[in-house]
């Protein structure tokens with residue numbers, strides 16, 4: 001599956017149901033204006049935990065710039081901006097980036113940038129003091145493409161900086177089939193509208209990919225990155241095993 005197909009799906013999600021697409025634990029197709037205060041509070045809580053862990057790992061010295069990869073509506077970028085001079089959110093979906101800019105326009109040190117390539121070539125080497133990404137890499141359809149982003153994270157991370165990423169490490173065979181995604185693609189090819197597929201038929205184009213923890217650790221080592229901590233998380237719910245990795249270079 002190509003990056004342009006992924007981009008198209010996330011543009012649709014960003015247009016039709018951005019809050020649910022960002023946090024699938026929220027109700028689908030919310031009518032009216034969602035409670036954005038509560039939405040952004042979930043980001044503050046998540047980032048508070050990450051920054052506490054960062055302090056425990058002794059990574060609190062330089063906090064100039066942070067990258068939030070796959071920022072969606074800026075739920076986490078906004079929270080990160082309270083700890084860093086500049087928080088940069090990048091996303092593959094133009095509607096997500098546009099809405100993130102609107103929702104966070106009062107936050108002077110947040111910036112949102114469209115990044116539609118399979119790399120981070122728009123950023124130089126050793127650029128960010130911290131990189132955070134959660135609920136994003138799992139939606140990238142191949143392990144090779146996920147690894148290419150990991151390599152880029154290490155490249156753009158400052159020496160001594162902190163990379164924190166979440167990634168599923170195991171999905172049971174029966175959950176790998178992803179019938180709702182396959183049916184979405186099939187019906188879309190037959191001409192059924194995306195709004196119907198998402199809201200009326202309760203289908204979703206979202207892909208789920210995993211890489212076993214041992215493979216991730218081996219790959220990070222091959223990039224010369226240092227692993228500070230790896231712990232299980234519950235970001236993908238009870239049926240998918242997921243880990244959060246704390247990495248430096």
Ligand SMILES: C[S@@+](CC[C@H](N)C(=O)[O-])C[C@H]1O[C@@H](n2cnc3c(N)ncnc32)[C@H](O)[C@@H]1O
Nearest residue numbers: 010021022070071072075091092093134135136
């Ligand atoms: C489930 S949302 C999570 C958003 C945000 N990380 C959060 O937790 O609030 C996934 C986001 O990743 C973005 N995304 C998916 N593939 C991407 C890619 N290859 N590059 C950049 N962003 C991507 C989607 O457009 C979407 O906004």
